[in-house]
Amino acid sequence: MKEPRFPYHIFPLGDSALTIDFGNRMDEAINRQVIARFHQLRHQQLPGLVEVVPAFSSLAVYYDPVFIRKWVKEGQTAFDYVSTLLLELLRTETGIEEEQSRLVRLPVCYDPSLAPDLEEMAKAKVLSVEQLTTLHTGRVYRVYMLGFLPGFAYMGEVDEQIMAPRKQQPHPVRPGSVGIAGRQTGIYPFASPGGWNIIGRTPVQLFNRNRALPTLLQAGDRVQFYAIDKYEFAHY
């Protein structure tokens, strides 16, 4: 399969990392490209590379400048060396045939007692709570990236009818809370201050430090929510 190519540019992120930017957009095709390159770079295990971190439309590559400077030419910086190497790699195919995407189904209790912003948001959108719930569960979302908190998945895109701007002031949010910010939906794995509009809560544990892979979700996963009631939530 021929992969689509998006224009990109590389810029330094300080002296020990750089960013490959594929365009400042939340776009599924771009994100597929980012995740494919992420897997490619992780498997290459280039010497001096510390780690690769994907975001919506960019990849950050962390490197060890002192280690790399042991072999770079006089007058060349570690940044020059790594960016040249990456430009070469980006010209090749990723070698990844098709995205390995898992579908994860997650139960969510859409009950005002667990979701402080649910009723207010439904009112503002001139929807019933049921209609709002149906719109939220009616789509399969893509996990674009993890960040903000360990295991926090940024997913999108929600139906236009339930888009809502981030709140001005962060409020305390309970673990498992499912929120909406702009066209994104996400779940808080931990209690945290947060500015997303909380419309439900999942009883599923999103982060478990005892697992080899501590997060339930990974970038590139697909997620579908299904509604459960308070009883099911309490006895999950």
Next chain:
Amino acid sequence: MRIIKAGIQDSVQDRGRYGYQHLGINPSGAMDQYAMQLANALLGNETDEAVIELHFPASVILFTQPALIALAGADLSPSINGEPVPLYQCIVVNKNDALQFHRPVSGARAYLAVHGGFSIESWLESKSTNLKAGAGGYRGRSLQKGDEIELNSKKDYSSLLPGKNFRVLPWTIDHSADTGTREIFVLPGNEWDRLTAEAKQQFTTTPFLITKLADRMGYRLGNEPLAMLPGEELISSAVSFGTIQLLPDGKLIILMADHQTAGGYPRVAHVITAHHSRLAQKRSGEALYFRLTDQAGAEDLLQKQQQHVRQLQHACLFKLQQYV
């Protein structure tokens, strides 16, 4: 050893947990990596062996067996059994010796290393405490009263103690402590050019005060708002230790060791890695002056710093061989 009185926020840290930021797991790690490396170098340890990072008021630590230790970083006026002890020297402590810290003289964070390291289980290849995930380090949290931390070394240090008292070994290192200097070198960030010409001038010439909102996550600076040219809103992308973000109100925040993995504010600059150490030793109320440098300059300084650590480690190992 045992914590007999808890400090405000003391935790086990090492070089940081890299390789898991794609899961949103922030690296953590010692705020002052250089001080951590020096404390370890003094003892002939691997330079990224886990240490205890101490903030003032710091923990009071009781040694339950003889041990060989070293302190580095901030001067929090340490004492053993009430007698002042120096930073940047090896100290042999005896069973029942108590280490405590009396007042913050200079710097913000002190580091305690022990010969052979602490017996701490790694989580995702690092011993650093990740407070957000409640994992890594000692039970995923700051140290509390009653915590017992085992030491890896099974050596008997009692032969180094002629009397009952602790003993300071007679050499020190050139630790190039530059905590006094307020100059912080930075590299321009991707959104540097969003600052107006006046704001760039302001950034490179005026002092930036560290506010009370300064911790392991980041330092909020109390600057006059910096003016920004209009630009498209940024979606989240990776940020790093030392990234200086411009907040919507025109103020700056410098991201530190416990920073989030991604952010969406303009990145106006990045503090060079070689100056993370002096930055980590700054306290609320202190002023910073930013000076622009380039990639080559930043890399050169880091390389020099690391060569210095390496040399000290070899020299200390040689010295120590006469004792242990």
